[in-house]
Amino acid sequence: MLRDGTPAHVPPGRLVVSADGRLACHLCGRWFTHLGAHLRRHGWTAARYRDAVGLPLHTPLCSEDMSGQIAARQKRTWEASAQARARFEPGRLLARTGELSRLSAAASRERDRSGQLPDAVRAAREQCLAEGRATQARERQARLDASVAAAGATDLPSLLRARYADGFSLDQLGQLTGLGRSQLRAELVAAGVEIRPPGTNQLVSKQARAEQLRPQPACPFRAPLG
Numbered sequence: 001m002l003r004d005g006t007p008a009h010v011p012p013g014r015l016v017v018s019a020d021g022r023l024a025c026h027l028c029g030r031w032f033t034h035l036g037a038h039l040r041r042h043g044w045t046a047a048r049y050r051d052a053v054g055l056p057l058h059t060p061l062c063s064e065d066m067s068g069q070i071a072a073r074q075k076r077t078w079e080a081s082a083q084a085r086a087r088f089e090p091g092r093l094l095a096r097t098g099e100l101s102r103l104s105a106a107a108s109r110e111r112d113r114s115g116q117l118p119d120a121v122r123a124a125r126e127q128c129l130a131e132g133r134a135t136q137a138r139e140r141q142a143r144l145d146a147s148v149a150a151a152g153a154t155d156l157p158s159l160l161r162a163r164y165a166d167g168f169s170l171d172q173l174g175q176l177t178g179l180g181r182s183q184l185r186a187e188l189v190a191a192g193v194e195i196r197p198p199g200t201n202q203l204v205s206k207q208a209r210a211e212q213l214r215p216q217p218a219c220p221f222r223a224p225l226g
Contacts, residue, residue, distance in 0.1 A: 002052045013054040021063040026053045036061035146179050157191035
């Protein structure tokens with residue numbers, strides 16, 4: 001069953017390809033080299049079909065052989081027709097400058113805000129975002145583990161306790177571990193460390209140092225009395 005209640009002859013969410021490269025239609029179960037052209041018999045558009053069966057927006061609806069033939073035919077048309085090249089030249093200029101990507105992203109955001117973005121596209125984006133965040137988290141953890149090992153500690157809490165007891169400031173601990181201030185404070189509290197008040201590791205505060213370094217106005221010359 002598809003999302004709109006239409007009976008499905010093929011499992012939604014993917015294209016089923018035969019051994020000879022043909023695609024199965026989710027609506028009737030028959031096989032075609034050009035599924036996009038076949039959809040007109042059902043009265044469906046390619047966009048509606050992709051959304052209903054849970055396919056990303058730009059998934060090709062034809063076999064690899066057919067896709068290659070279409071690309072070759074378009075290339076021949078491009079090379080032989082000056083009119084075709086002139087028709088596509090504005091788009092080529094936009095693509096070359098990056099403006100086409102910006103316009104496409106803006107249009108996609110507008111479709112998302114208006115509720116027109118296909119569910120399959122939204123799900124694919126959310127999956128990519130989740131995978132990217134997971135990759136960043138693994139990389140941060142690997143860098144942190146390397147920093148702990150390089151410092152000769154067995155784990156992060158023991159490293160933080162030892163260095164903080166040696167007088168390391170939060171800035172120095174951040175440089176050592178790559179953690180931000182808020183995360184460092186949370187890790188120190190979790191390690192059972194009582195955080196010192198600001199300025200404890202320094203003789204004077206930042207504001208006091210700034211006052212000391214500020215140029216003093218020269219004393220005006222006073223003529224002697226009498």
